[in-house]
Amino acid sequence: MKDGGLENKKELENSKKQSKSSKFRSKNDDFSLAIAKVAVAQVCESVGFQSFQDSALETLSDVTARYIYTLGKSATLSANLTGRLESNVFDVIQGLEELESGLGFADASDVNRCLANSGVIRDIVHFVGDAADVPFAYDVPRFPVVKEREGMGSFWEKGEEPHGEHLPSWLPAFPDPESCATQSTVGNGTMSGSNGVKTGLVGVERKIERPLLNCQKQFARNGNLRDSSCGAGDSAKAREASNSNPYLAAPLQFREKEVDVSPVVLPTKLSNEVVLRDSVPENHSGEDQVSVLETFAPAIEAMKSGLCEYDGSRQKNVLYNQRPTVHFKIGIGKKSLNTAPYFVSKNKDIHKIAYWFENSNEKDDRKRRAEIFSEESMECSHEPERMK
Amino acid sequence: MNHNQQSNDGKHDDDSALSDFLASLMDYTPTIPDELVEHYLAKSGFQCPDVRLIRLVAVATQKFVADVASDSLQHCKARQAAVVKDKRDKQQKDKRLILTMDDLSKSLREYGVNVKQQEYFADSPSTGMDPASRDE
Numbered sequence: 089m090k091d092g093g094l095e096n097k098k099e100l101e102n103s104k105k106q107s108k109s110s111k112f113r114s115k116n117d118d119f120s121l122a123i124a125k126v127a128v129a130q131v132c133e134s135v136g137f138q139s140f141q142d143s144a145l146e147t148l149s150d151v152t153a154r155y156i157y158t159l160g161k162s163a164t165l166s167a168n169l170t171g172r173l174e175s176n177v178f179d180v181i182q183g184l185e186e187l188e189s190g191l192g193f194a195d196a197s198d199v200n201r202c203l204a205n206s207g208v209i210r211d212i213v214h215f216v217g218d219a220a221d222v223p224f225a226y227d228v229p230r231f232p233v234v235k236e237r238e239g240m241g242s243f244w245e246k247g248e249e250p251h252g253e254h255l256p257s258w259l260p261a262f263p264d265p266e267s268c269a270t271q272s273t274v275g276n277g278t279m280s281g282s283n284g285v286k287t288g289l290v291g292v293e294r295k296i297e298r299p300l301l302n303c304q305k306q307f308a309r310n311g312n313l314r315d316s317s318c319g320a321g322d323s324a325k326a327r328e329a330s331n332s333n334p335y336l337a338a339p340l341q342f343r344e345k346e347v348d349v350s351p352v353v354l355p356t357k358l359s360n361e362v363v364l365r366d367s368v369p370e371n372h373s374g375e376d377q378v379s380v381l382e383t384f385a386p387a388i389e390a391m392k393s394g395l396c397e398y399d400g401s402r403q404k405n406v407l408y409n410q411r412p413t414v415h416f417k418i419g420i421g422k423k424s425l426n427t428a429p430y431f432v433s434k435n436k437d438i439h440k441i442a443y444w445f446e447n448s449n450e451k452d453d454r455k456r457r458a459e460i461f462s463e464e465s466m467e468c469s470h471e472p473e474r475m476k
Numbered sequence: 477m478n479h480n481q482q483s484n485d486g487k488h489d490d491d492s493a494l495s496d497f498l499a500s501l502m503d504y505t506p507t508i509p510d511e512l513v514e515h516y517l518a519k520s521g522f523q524c525p526d527v528r529l530i531r532l533v534a535v536a537t538q539k540f541v542a543d544v545a546s547d548s549l550q551h552c553k554a555r556q557a558a559v560v561k562d563k564r565d566k567q568q569k570d571k572r573l574i575l576t577m578d579d580l581s582k583s584l585r586e587y588g589v590n591v592k593q594q595e596y597f598a599d600s601p602s603t604g605m606d607p608a609s610r611d612e
Contacts, residue, residue, distance in 0.1 A: 120515050127508045128541055132575055134507070135545040140575040143593070148544065148580060151589055152508075153516055156537055160520030174523045177494065177532070184536055190588045204490040212532075213497055215539045216504055224509040231515060 112157060113150075119231060124149040126225055134222050159183045184208045263454070498528040506534040513537065540587075547583035548575060555579075559606075 128149045129140060162183035167175040181203045189196065194207030243250045244257040251262070510527075513534045524530070552573055581591040
C-alpha cells in the first residue's frame with residue numbers, strides 16, 4: 089500500500105506539472121470560468137435540461153472555454169502561415185473544420201471545395217435559424233480590466249537632460265534639490281532646540297548603534313549623504329521625534345560647505361568625555377563613549393552638516409581636534425537588527441531616512457531604494473562587528 | 477469558359493451568402509457573451525478587429541455546446557426510458573432531466589474529449605446508486 093501511495097503521489101505531481109505547463113488555466117481565470125458556466129447552463133436549459141450536476145457543468149464549461157481557445161489558436165495559425173497577423177473569416181472557417189473533422193460535416197471529402205461554401209457554415213446557418221434567441225443573463229463588462237500605470241518619471245518623460253552620458257534617459261529623474269532644501273530648513277527649526285540633554289548610559293549603546301547604522305546607510309546612498317549628528321543630542325532629538333511625526337520631518341541636506349568652528353556647548357557627558365580623553369579616562373562609561381566617538385570619527389568626518397549645523401559643528405569641533413584610531417567595538421550586533429523599529433521611531437536622525445519614506449504617493453521607488461539601502465547597511469554593520 | 481463563368485457566379489453566390497450570414501449574425505445575440513469569447517480568443521493570440529468574426533465564433537461555440545447537450549439529453553432520456561420499461565408498475569421516476577457526468581462523458585467522447593472520472597468513492601452510504609435517484 090505504501091508503494092501504491094507513492095506512485096499515486098508521483099502521478100499527481102506529474103499531472104499537476106502538466107496542467108501547469110499547459111498554462112490554459114491560470115489562477116486568475118475564475119471570473120471567465122464563472123461566466124462560461126452561466127452561459128453553458130443557459131444553453132443547456134434551452135436544449136431541455138432542468139438541472140445540472142456541479143461537476144458536469146464545470147467540465148462542460150471548461151471544455152467550452154478550451155473550444156474557443158483552440159478555435160482561436162488554429163485560426164491564428166492559418167493566418168500566420170499565410171503571412172498575416174490578423175485572421176479573417178476563412179481562417180476561422182478552417183479552424184472550425186479542424187474541430188468538426190472528428191465528427192464530420194458535409195462536403196468534408198470534397199477536395200476542391202470553397203471555404204465559403206463549407207458544410208460547417210451551413211450547419212451553423214441552420215442552427216441560427218432554428219435556435220431561440222436567448223441572450224446572456226448578465227451584463228458582462230469588458231475584461232480583463234487594464235489598470236493605468238503612472239509613468240516612472242523618467243528623464244525622457246520629464247523632458248530633462250540626464251546629468252551625464254552614463255545616465256540613459258529612460259531612468260527615473262533625480263529628485264529636485266530645491267525641494268529638498270526647503271524641507272531641510274523646516275527641519276532645522278525643529279531640531280535646534282535639542283541641546284544640553286544628558287544621555288543615559290543604557291541608552292547610549294543603542295544610540296551608538298543607531299547612528300552608526302545611520303552613517304552606513306548614508307554611505308550606501310551614492311554620494312547623497314545626509315547629516316547624522318551621531319551621539320550627542322540623540323535623546324533630545326528622540327523626544328522631538330516623539331512629538332512630531334518623523335515621517336513628515338524635513339530631510340537633511342548634503343552640502344559641500346565649510347563648517348565654522350564655533351565654540352560649542354557640548355552636553356555635559358560628552359564634554360566630560362572630551363576632557364577626559366586628554367587625561368586618563370577614569371570611568372568605564374567614559375571609555376565607552378570615547379570608543380564610540382572614535383568609531384564614528386571616520387564616518388563623521390566624511391559627513392558634512394547641512395541641517396543640524398549646531399550639532400554637527402559641535403561634533404566636528406570635537407573630532408577634528410583629534411584623530412583617534414578606529415575601534416570596532418560597537419555594541420551587540422544582533423541588537424542592531426532588533427532595534428530597527430525602535431531605531432526608526434526614536435532617533436531623530438532617522439528623520440533623514442524617514443524622509444525617504446515620505447510622500448508615498450509619488451516616491452515609491454525612493455522608498456524601495458531606501459529599504460534596500462537599509463538592508464544593505466544592516467549587513468554592512470555586521471561586518472565590522474565580525475572583525476572583532 | 478461557360479463553366480468558369482458559372483463557377484465564378486457560384487463563388488460569388490457563396491461569398492454573398494457568407495457575407496449575408498455574417499450580417500445577419502449581428503441581429504442574433506448568441507447566448508455566449510462576446511466579452512467571454514474575446515477574452516479566450518485574445519488569450520490564444522487571435523487578432524481581428526471585425527466584430528462579426530467574434531459573433532461567428534460565439535455562435536459556433538454555442539452550436540457545439542448545444543450539440544453536446546442534446547446528445548447527453550438523449551442519453552439521459554434513453555436511460556430513463558429503459559428504467560421505466562423495467563418497472564411499469566411503479567410511477568415514472570422523477571421527470572427532472574439532470575445533466576450528469578455519465579451522460580456528458582459519453583457524449584463528449586464522440587467529440588474527442590475524454591472525460592473520465594472515478595466510478596465511485598466508497599465513503600458514503602449512497603455510493604454506487606443511480607444518480608437520478610439521488611437528490612441533487
